[in-house]
Amino acid sequence: MQKQTVITKIVTHCSATKPSFNVTVDDIRKWHIDRGWSDIGYHYFIDRSGELFVGRDIKYVPAAHKPWNTNSLAICLAGGVNDNKEPENNFTDTQFDTWFKFINTVIDNNGIGSIPLSPSFSMDIDFVGHYDVPGVNKACPCFDVQSKYDELAENELNIPPTDSATLVWTNNEYYLYRGKPNA
Ligand SMILES: [Zn+2]
Numbered sequence: 001m002q003k004q005t006v007i008t009k010i011v012t013h014c015s016a017t018k019p020s021f022n023v024t025v026d027d028i029r030k031w032h033i034d035r036g037w038s039d040i041g042y043h044y045f046i047d048r049s050g051e052l053f054v055g056r057d058i059k060y061v062p063a064a065h066k067p068w069n070t071n072s073l074a075i076c077l078a079g080g081v082n083d084n085k086e087p088e089n090n091f092t093d094t095q096f097d098t099w100f101k102f103i104n105t106v107i108d109n110n111g112i113g114s115i116p117l118s119p120s121f122s123m124d125i126d127f128v129g130h131y132d133v134p135g136v137n138k139a140c141p142c143f144d145v146q147s148k149y150d151e152l153a154e155n156e157l158n159i160p161p162t163d164s165a166t167l168v169w170t171n172n173e174y175y176l177y178r179g180k181p182n183a
Helices: 025-034 093-108 145-154
Strands: 009-014 044-046 052-054 072-077 127-129 165-170 173-178
Touching: 009 093, 044 093, 072 093, 093 145, 127 145
Parallel strands: 009 072, 009 127, 044 072
Antiparallel strands: 044 052, 165 173
């Protein structure tokens, strides 16, 4: 895997799985390795319950959205299609809450660990969905990332404090947990 030293784009994906399937980061890692890749293609994964998992180490270029892989962060939400495998915005409020907090954490900290955001990073230009990548003819992640982010920023989800996400710095990585990390 190629190393990267800066993040110039944050690209959101979905797993293109049904909401009834509680797909895990291990499932996706296995699919990607079975495809011949050296690891899961995404850096972060949010399961149906809204828990955040680390996939590929952010130090490495993802395998997710050619030709924008180099110097990017790839995050994937579980879900995104209906029973007929058609694109559907069927993500849970807790998934969106985790996604929003994670993005804000990356922005607030100017990157993740030793991998900084590029000084030229722009939320209007470089915070994108997979569908924004040139040559990609996909609905992924099956929601409009810019308008969803704006909606969440304007109208923060009404989630009880005990259920809200907790950010933890451990093993040189950020982790977000639902509720208390050591409960
Ligand atoms: Zn995608």
